[in-house]
Amino acid sequence: MSFKPVFDESIFTPEAFVNHAKEIIRKDLPQFPVNVFPEKIRFIIEETNTNLMFPTDYISASILYAVSLAIGNTYKVEVLGGWKENAVIYLAIVGKPGTNKSHPLSFAIQPIVEKDKIAYRAYIRAKSEYDAIVAMSAKERKSEGINIPDEPKLNKCLMSDFTLEALATVHSNNLRGIGVYVDELAGWIKNFNRYSSGSEMEFWLSNWSGKPIISDRKSSAPINISNPFISVAGTIQNGILNELGRDNRNQNGFIDRMLFVMPSGIQMQYLSKKGISDEVTALYSTIITSLLESEPELDDYGAAVSNVLQFNTEANLLFEQWYNNNVDLINNCDDESLSGNYAKFNQHTARFALILQLLSYACGESDNNFINTNSVRGAIELTEFFRLNASKVHSIISNSNPLEHLPLDKQNLYKQLPDTFTTEEGVKIAESINIPERTFKRFLESKLFFDKVARGKYEKRY
Template sequence: MNKHNPQFDFAGFGIDSDALKSEDEQLINQFKDAEKERENIFPVNVFPLPIQQIILSTNESLSFPIDFIGASLLFASSVAIGNTHKVEIKNGFQESAVLYLAIVARAGTNKSHPLTFALNPLVEQDKISYRQYEQERLDYEQVVNLSKKEKEKQAIDGPIKPVWRKFLLSDFTPEALAEVHKFNKRGIGVYVDELAGWFKNFNRYNKGSEMEFWLSAWNSKPINIDRKTGEPVFIPLPFISVAGTIQNGLLNELAKNSRTQNGFIDRILFVIPDNIQKPYWSETELNPIIEKNWKAIISSLMNLPINLDETFSPIPEVLRFTPQAKELLFDWQRNNADQCNDAEFEAISGIYSKLEMYVVRLALILEMMRWACNEGDKQFVGIESMQGAIQLIEYFKKSAVKAYSIISNINPLDKFSSDKHALFNALPDTFKTEEGLKLAINMGIPERTFKRFLNEQELFNRRSRGEYEKII
């Protein structure tokens, strides 16, 4: 049983544990076989085992694409963690669990349902808090309507107007969002089913200011809104995560209004599966324990206390990296910095730069997930979470390059000669330097030219020393 939630049961799912283990192994093997056909594989293995089971089971029974449900669980966990925890890289350098996430695919490919599933425990909590708010509002109105004499007789002071403390918003202005956040200091999540509508309306009320709002919110910079009507709003430590869906054909909308130049797009984690298809319905029923276990996991995170200082501002609990995890993080950062410096396109460099913040945020989320699944004690961010975050960030890096190609309406291969086109197409999805060099020489391309070609980061990703994989 899970020490954080007595209703939490991973062990048997109500059936024989040996049978469950066999079914899990079969499901994982089927998933691995299917993934061999793809170039950019969402790394399910980075999650705690109970969450892997949720991802694979919903994929099998509800036809949720692996990438979509995996990313959706990350987003829901981000919102549930909120301002309760941060991670520290070194003194004065901390990151929260804030994510901006875009699930990208054409219509009919099951984009929205995984987010709905992942967010359902948060929605249920909002329903409960709304019922409580309604009752408090009725009580408040009854007191307000009492005469002065009746209030004195009942010894009632001026009543406090109730507020609805909720986790999720969908339709709002920055001012309304800040008003909600003022009363929910642990943080909020923005879920927009159609992201295109979200950023198209950025300048609907105040030209230019909403874009600046979201750029700042990503960095958790204080929100300070002075209003013509009503009281000003000040949020010293905002926590606002955003997720939504968008069709491939609408990605070009992101490039408008200088969003490729001001760093807005760099802040978005894109989820773009390879060769996504509309799925067939599955006759396999989802075991109710799967949904129950996800509710238990997310409830453990939602129930984390939020510490406040004397000004009622959040004081997140700060986790630090173990020495091994920190060494791995710094090694990865040095390699990523080299890629930023070597990138031919400024936009690609910007994307890679923001991923340095995201790799830390994802490590924090994975560590908190491990705690909620009884696989960690959240004293530090350990090596497993750091390794998992790096695998996730490499997935998101390839997806970002793909999104950039769509947004820019370019193919990175277009700038190369026909012989390099032919070489790229002839290379396998993953290959060793010697293997690729042999193929290049057979096609009349010199060794020096081939090795320069391998440095094109829009085309190739170096997996390890002497081993590469194609990105597009």
Template sequence: MEAKKIKPVFDDLNNPATILKHVEGLKKTVEAEQKAKQNPFPVEAFPEPIQQIITATNESLKFPIDFIGTSMLYAVSVSIGNTHRAEIMRGYEQTAVLYLAIVGKPGTNKTHPLKWAIKPIEQRDNLKYQEYQRKMQEYETIAALTKKEREQQGYNEPIKPIWEQYLISDFTPEALVSVHSYNKRGLGVNVDELASWFKNFNRYNKGSEQEFWLSVWSGNTVKVNRKTSDQYNIPLPFISVAGTIQPGVLNELADNRTENGFLDRLLFVVPDNLKKEYWSETELSPSIVENWQTIISNLLDVSIIQDETNNPQPEILRFTPEAKQLLFEWQRELTDQSNKPENEAISGINAKIEMYAVRLALILQMVQYACNESNKQAVGMEAVQGALKLVEYFKKTAIKVHSIVSNASPLDKLPTDKQTLYIALPDTFTTNKGVQVAESMGMAERTFKRFISNKELFNNHTRGEYEKRY
């Protein structure tokens, strides 16, 4: 169905005073609409030590607030792994698994916050790898001996060591499952370009890899039975995913992934008015780095309980009565909203946001513990309040992304000044008349001519004459 055209506020382009008067009114209207659409990242959802780290890295390293905040959520998620789960009611548990997509144009500092946040985990991985190499040398030395030589030297049959790791970035599906089978605490997958992750879904075996990621997100048992590989059974998979993606390739992400709910499982990080920043002369305090390392170490040092078959047995955190009541009230409101016919388009978003509310509450409770601001005996009120602020943010970003991938009006993508100009222009106008309006709003003629060359916004049937498409 063709979109309704927006009528110009005025048609008298020969009266500069009329133009200026109406332009000022338009600016105020569009700015108010833009402000209503804004979605600031809720830094206040985090404990005070985390808020300080977010603020400091934003000031000194120019990390966008949204990017560093969600990157830290991801690092905490990986650090928790299968050590804990949250139970909102009997039979309904959620893990700390997150699928995060950090959206930004090149040069907007979207990669560095994620690298900074996971650095303490990478350092732990490096130490574990050094230990693995040492044990591997010992293993190979003993394995090279004959049985008699081992007996003479007092060695038992050697057991091949494994590399206990937390993060993985380059892998085949089979390799990932193999690594996870040895690292039952869980893994974090971080990819610099998330688009490559999606493109590889059908690279090795048609269709099955996407189903694998759907299953992992839900915490369903992973079973691999193939002639060409070993047999695996992972009853409690835990793989959190984070990566970056450019706005221009979001449509590739949505291709064939909306109907099965895969898109709704992703938490999108889409800051408002994101721009490339100047470098800062403010140095990051070493205490900020040390504090973050301590917080992550406190989580990584939490031991994982395993049963007699060496499968993880996560500690279950229930909710305090007041926290549970707040979460139930919020869920009822969300359900009522989802059941309205006009909101059918976001019902899928709401379904997954409901689960993420529990997951984020678990993450916030554990990070409170790691900051020495609470215990980990139950999920409390503060964690739930923070989680609800975060899911509200992620719900709005999900709606924004759905608008992009469903070919929403190009007007929504325009900055405020160009939206104002577009509304101010008559339905049809000549180049000269359009330049007059643009210059009255402070836009240079050359910039305006580039603007009206956008075929998504304007028709140009006759030379020098234009027609708005919306």
């Protein structure tokens, strides 16, 4: 099966691509940009969409999460000297009840679930043998030349119902990294303060940033994980998105760390009788398993040591230009909540590039020596897709019109602008109320408030 690339070769220059990325922000993306994935993954997405009725946005984002977890602590990307990012993501799949949110995520993590099943069976066998040895008398062990071995530990990747103490213990047994999968994110977040006020929220803020996990509890052995990796994914209904913004979560940076997938027009589908072929399932399992088989080395202190990938020269230039463009968006954003969200995309984009590069490697389309330009291009597309979704969620959580967050002079200007206007017309209106031309043109660059419909012609979004 062949797929036509979305990008024409004529725009494969850093300057042209940054301009293209700017255009992406100005319009609603109908679907997840599937073209960023290798051909094998695009084929799997198409098959699950056609035969299992998985919404494209949901299965694509779910695969992104599964690849993040499959990479774990094996690799990091170095953006600059001292600035390294792992592949951790916090993903929220948003939709109405019955819109097939959970099944795509279950499909995507199935190879990891299978790995956990094998690990559990091995643990049960080892634990049974261990218990039998411990139950023997010292005389019996001596006569048979048996010493008490170390107690077996369960090495698992996924957790759904847990305390922070249990989570840290499981992670200490699997320094490669673990994933959290919760079918209802709202319930998970509601329980943040069930044991101690604020501590669980701080844990998840720190984990996303890669800060060490240090636990000293009387009830368990001390834990020190200097290189943690915990990715999170789950589903949430549109109607309870407001739960995410409570307890200051829309102000402390937690929401900024989330990646939301909230497509429009998703409806419950009729029963599909087609099903998916074993060949497609096997192909997907092979790709994810190839990433899972890699293990990080351990240093002299027993901490996981990640391989580090850097951008090649062209990719580095492209990322730098996108980064500077994002800084301009942040500096010109009048909504502090949104500007905080935009700032986190500097890290998200680097992580996306790492995920795409290693997924391409697992699919046999590239190497794992450097982050190349294709991966950075794809990362930028993912970022702008998630930026639009973040804006949608932000407006729901804040329960207000984004215009209300503007300074009064810009609110007044926005009201006086016609629904569609030219740059020249806008400048005249701005100057009539003592807003300089330069200030107006900076305001005009806000993709949250304006759509560019033609050269020099704009349309208000509210």
